Amino acid sequence: MDRFTRNDLRIIANRLERVLSSSRVRIEQFVNDGNEEEQVWSFIRVLPSSESEIMQIVQMARTQGWRMTPSGGGAMGSYGNIPRQRPVIVLDTHNLQNIIHYAPEDMLITVEAGMTLHKLQHILAQEGQMLALDPVCDEETTTIGAIVATAKSGPYRAHYGTLRDMVTGLRVVLGDGTAVKMGSHVVKNVAGYDLSKLFIGSLGTLGIITQCTLKVKPIPRYRELCALPGTLNEIISWQRAIMDSSLIPACFELMGEIPLLPGNTATSSPWTLIIGSDENEASARFQRDTLYQLAGQSLQVIGPLEVDDFWREYRRILGAASIVLRLQTQPAHIASLASNIQHQLKADHDITSHISVTLPEGIGRLFLKTEHVDEAKRALTRLRQWVQSQQGTLVIEKAPLAVRHGIEVFYSPRLQDGALELMQLVKDQYDPQHLFNPGIFVGGI
Numbered sequence: 001m002d003r004f005t006r007n008d009l010r011i012i013a014n015r016l017e018r019v020l021s022s023s024r025v026r027i028e029q030f031v032n033d034g035n036e037e038e039q040v041w042s043f044i045r046v047l048p049s050s051e052s053e054i055m056q057i058v059q060m061a062r063t064q065g066w067r068m069t070p071s072g073g074g075a076m077g078s079y080g081n082i083p084r085q086r087p088v089i090v091l092d093t094h095n096l097q098n099i100i101h102y103a104p105e106d107m108l109i110t111v112e113a114g115m116t117l118h119k120l121q122h123i124l125a126q127e128g129q130m131l132a133l134d135p136v137c138d139e140e141t142t143t144i145g146a147i148v149a150t151a152k153s154g155p156y157r158a159h160y161g162t163l164r165d166m167v168t169g170l171r172v173v174l175g176d177g178t179a180v181k182m183g184s185h186v187v188k189n190v191a192g193y194d195l196s197k198l199f200i201g202s203l204g205t206l207g208i209i210t211q212c213t214l215k216v217k218p219i220p221r222y223r224e225l226c227a228l229p230g231t232l233n234e235i236i237s238w239q240r241a242i243m244d245s246s247l248i249p250a251c252f253e254l255m256g257e258i259p260l261l262p263g264n265t266a267t268s269s270p271w272t273l274i275i276g277s278d279e280n281e282a283s284a285r286f287q288r289d290t291l292y293q294l295a296g297q298s299l300q301v302i303g304p305l306e307v308d309d310f311w312r313e314y315r316r317i318l319g320a321a322s323i324v325l326r327l328q329t330q331p332a333h334i335a336s337l338a339s340n341i342q343h344q345l346k347a348d349h350d351i352t353s354h355i356s357v358t359l360p361e362g363i364g365r366l367f368l369k370t371e372h373v374d375e376a377k378r379a380l381t382r383l384r385q386w387v388q389s390q391q392g393t394l395v396i397e398k399a400p401l402a403v404r405h406g407i408e409v410f411y412s413p414r415l416q417d418g419a420l421e422l423m424q425l426v427k428d429q430y431d432p433q434h435l436f437n438p439g440i441f442v443g444g445i
Ligand SMILES: Cc1cc2nc3c(=O)[nH]c(=O)nc-3n(C[C@H](O)[C@H](O)[C@H](O)COP(=O)(O)OP(=O)(O)OC[C@H]3O[C@@H](n4cnc5c(N)ncnc54)[C@H](O)[C@@H]3O)c2cc1C
Pocket: 030, 032, 034, 041, 042, 043, 069, 070, 071, 072, 073, 074, 075, 076, 077, 078, 079, 080, 081, 082, 083, 086, 087, 090, 093, 113, 114, 143, 145, 146, 147, 149, 150, 203, 204, 205, 207, 208, 209, 210, 401, 437
């Protein structure tokens, strides 16, 4: 791996100061918690304030071969495989905070990529609108660019979809230092392939996202949740009944034992199904009555005044996990598969986890809390093979360096038939010198 001395970094920083003022070029240290000899690495954090400054930095990096990592402020921790080469430059997007264009009547907003999710939601709320995205993250520090680069989603994806449905366009600085516009800044105006979709979940390996155009939604007039505690078998039968009914839940999430219900109400059931309503009071009542037929007296209603607290607590509990696993399989099997993994983690590895599964999508996450690195590695390696034998996929979405060391975090049976070669071609096209996060994507791309 490239190793730069502090003196080398000082020389590089001096060059960067030709583009940015010295207060926006800082030499900092990264403390490695991995199984490597080197514990502390120095790097340069740059804080550009405009796309043209980013272009100049990338052009300079390109001529010198300096590796870079785009950063949204470290809100997400480290994602993907261990990088093949250390970044010399962390390109911090925090200063890119502006609204470029907002047309509430068109329900579209274009913002710079360093804007935090919290700030974006605040701006939209003033017009009675919202970005219908609810990932488990710290909204006050997580940037829109980092959310797009990691393809985050949350329980409301059951109704509103994912970032692929919300991002209509992006501006990106590519590896040759040019800025390109992808997709569209109006709804339904893309001729040919919408290349902006390639950047969703690309983990900053294809370019630096500088602007995002997003479709927004009206804030629901009445938001309510129904909690249906039950056994796993009951929940699986309710899942079928609800999917066969005329209900259109705003969220449809299976959760394990977490003290989330109002007043921390204890339930005797290890599982809870959370069904959301985002329409008006009459539809919420209809949904509530229908669910009451299924769950009877055990049904609990989380009213409009309690819903925000419920989700805040949900994010607080799940956000404390050190490892996040993403599980995918057929909707009919996801509940039992997730529960089986949770059981194996506890019984065979003494690892506690929380589950949050979007049942109709067949996608869920397990949030693990453990400090035992070797045991976690053993568990993940074994469980991923087992999940594959059950026709599922288990990806390590987030984990400390030490756990990811020596493990390919993307482990998907779908990566066959030339898919990796195609992805490598895309990388070579957008980032020919492999400046951005080299090696962290699928297959070490
Ligand atoms: C010297 C040094 C050594 C390191 N060594 C390692 C190592 O050995 N192993 C390791 O795993 N990590 C290592 N890292 C950390 C790794 O590079 C981080 O993932 C990176 O700094 C970004 O992290 P973040 O937490 O700030 O990302 P976040 O801001 O939380 O973003 C999450 C992901 O989105 C990407 N992203 C964020 N904003 C944008 C944007 N606007 N456009 C495009 N992509 C975006 C990020 O690059 C990242 O992949 C090292 C970092 C440094 C500085």
